[in-house]
């Protein structure tokens with residue numbers, strides 16, 4: 001695994017000190033979740049432009065994967081730059097690059113509003129299409145659950161998927177979430193069914209041995225402080 005580049009330093013100012021999410025790192029063997037700096041962001045944008053799913057599918061509420069490779073990549077940059085700045089206790093997004101053996105394969109995110117009160121965060125993720133069905137989606141979600149429950153003091157993690165997204169639903173069920181609802185939504189002009197799921201911290205703590213891999217979380221304490229939950 002390659003070491004991350006040294007964080008930016010100004011004259012006596014360290015980016016990680018000023019902006020703790022820049023120091024976040026979750027590692028599990030060859031899999032790593034890492035802050036999306038501009039270098040990683042460019043690689044992620046290129047990957048998204050190469051395709052995230054088959055053309056006749058739409059796994060996202062906002063169909064950001066439609067368009068030419070450049071349009072998709074540019075839309076991703078726009079979204080991720082805004083997300084990177086959105087880290088406040090009452091409304092935060094943590095979008096982390098997913099690397100396997102140093103190669104960028106996708107993004108694993110978590111989002112929350114009023115987190116100091118609710119301690120509930122929603123996850124969302126995607127992989128470049130050539131990295132699907134290799135077990136990476138399950139591993140990166142589990143890595144993010146480690147960050148949320150063990151690093152950021154979450155009491156609940158939620159997730160959702162359309163009822164025709166078999167891979168995402170399989171990951172959710174494998175990890176032991178409980179179904180928490182379903183609703184009809186408009187997706188690209190047609191009705192679709194959106195399913196939601198939740199996992200409590202009690203479920204997390206009671207998870208089976210198969211879901212207790214050697215995951216290391218770095219830099220979460222300072223992020224928890226920034227999010228008002230230290």
Ligand SMILES: CC(C)(COP(=O)(O)OP(=O)(O)OC[C@H]1O[C@@H](n2cnc3c(N)ncnc32)[C@H](O)[C@@H]1OP(=O)(O)O)[C@@H](O)C(=O)NCCC(=O)NCCS
Nearest residue numbers: 059125126127132133134135136137138161166167168170
């Ligand atoms: C969803 C996603 C992140 C899952 O990652 P992944 O690496 O493909 O998932 P995994 O390989 O870890 O697990 C997928 C599971 O789905 C199952 N699966 C995949 N396609 C399936 C299908 N058509 N029917 C039934 N099961 C299916 C696999 O068998 C596997 O389960 P198993 O390990 O019990 O065999 C990835 O597929 C992806 O990026 N999809 C496009 C974007 C997306 O849907 N994002 C989520 C939006 S909610």
